[in-house]
Amino acid sequence: MTYGMVINLRKCVGCRACVTACKGANGTPPTIFRSRVEQVFEGAYPDVTCQITPMLCMHCENAPCVDVCPSGASQKGEDGIVTIDKEVCIGCQSCIAACPYQARSYIESEDGYFGKELTPYEEMRYQAMPVGTVDKCDFCKGNGRLDSGEVPACAQACLAKARIFGDLDELKSMIDERDAAQLMPEQGTNPSVYYIPA
Numbered sequence: 249m250t251y252g253m254v255i256n257l258r259k260c261v262g263c264r265a266c267v268t269a270c271k272g273a274n275g276t277p278p279t280i281f282r283s284r285v286e287q288v289f290e291g292a293y294p295d296v297t298c299q300i301t302p303m304l305c306m307h308c309e310n311a312p313c314v315d316v317c318p319s320g321a322s323q324k325g326e327d328g329i330v331t332i333d334k335e336v337c338i339g340c341q342s343c344i345a346a347c348p349y350q351a352r353s354y355i356e357s358e359d360g361y362f363g364k365e366l367t368p369y370e371e372m373r374y375q376a377m378p379v380g381t382v383d384k385c386d387f388c389k390g391n392g393r394l395d396s397g398e399v400p401a402c403a404q405a406c407l408a409k410a411r412i413f414g415d416l417d418e419l420k421s422m423i424d425e426r427d428a429a430q431l432m433p434e435q436g437t438n439p440s441v442y443y444i445p446a
Contacts, residue, residue, distance in 0.1 A: 250328035251387055251394075252416035252440035253403065254428055255302055259410035262287060262300040269405030270304075274391055275373025278361050280353045282385040283402050299446070302411075304402065305330060305351040305385035306431065306439030313343035313352065321382075328416065328440050331386050339380040348435045352384045387413070416440055 262285055270276075270283040288299045307330050314322045314330060321337035324330050332343075344352045358379050360370040376390065377383055388400040398404065403411040412419065419442070422428065428442035 250416045250440065251307070251413070252328065252419055252442070253304075253387075253400075254412045254419050254422055254426075254442045254444060256408075256410045256412070256426075256444040257300065257446040258444060259408040260300050260302060260406075261408055262298070263407060265405045265407055266302055266402035266411065269401040270385070273388060273393065273401035275369055275377075276383065277355060277357065277370075277374065277377065278359070279357070280355060280377070280383050282351075282353075282383065301431075301443070302402075303349065303351065304441065305387075306349050306437065306441045307387065308437035308439050310437050312346040312348070312435075312437060316342040316346045318342065327389075329387050329389050330384075331389065332382055332384060334376065334378055334381045337381040339382065341382065343382055348432055348437065349439075352382050355379050355381055355383055 264285050267281065267283050267285060274282060276282060283302065283304045286301045286303055290297050290299065307328055311324055311330050314324050318340060319336050319338045321333045322330065322343050323333065339354065341354055344354060355377055356379065360366040366374065388394055393400060399413045403413040423442050426444045428444045430439045430442055
């Protein structure tokens with residue numbers, strides 16, 4: 249099985265519930281976002297449109313972040329999920345430079361949302377995110393949701409049901425029927441995240 253996701257841009261309203269759910273489920277530090285929503289405004293008043301694009305790690309088949317990692321910390325599993333072994337990561341940030349989707353962040357500070365004094369949840373979650381390492385989306389593999397049969401937090405929280413997560417082979421018919429496309433196909437990364445156009 250190769251995990252993947254389809255994001256329906258016809259349904260996405262840009263509410264950022266996915267961003268908030270991701271933060272809550274993974275307990276990432278204040279400046280670290282595994283999920284984000286990009287907005288691009290086009291046109292001039294009163295004829296303005298807003299293009300909304302939820303972004304996360306694309307879990308590429310040909311992952312440039314894995315190719316450039318000198319320590320072997322960035323790995324692609326048999327399930328198609330790209331992960332980072334924080335015990336092996338040396339914080340060189342080569343993977344950040346190599347990722348065309350800007351899906352990785354460098355953890356620079358031990359501070360939590362309320363400064364140096366961490367909440368019990370922050371103390372527990374930050375153990376998996378040491379300062380000086382890189383962080384990214386892992387489809388909620390690291391927090392145990394996949395092992396317990398749940399979908400990633402972002403997909404579960406989506407009020408518009410714009411995110412569909414599962415086996416890429418099972419999602420292929422939807423991808424073909426709805427003309428879903430990968431971002432930046434010219435990069436040759438073959439992402440496992442597809443977008444149904446708005």
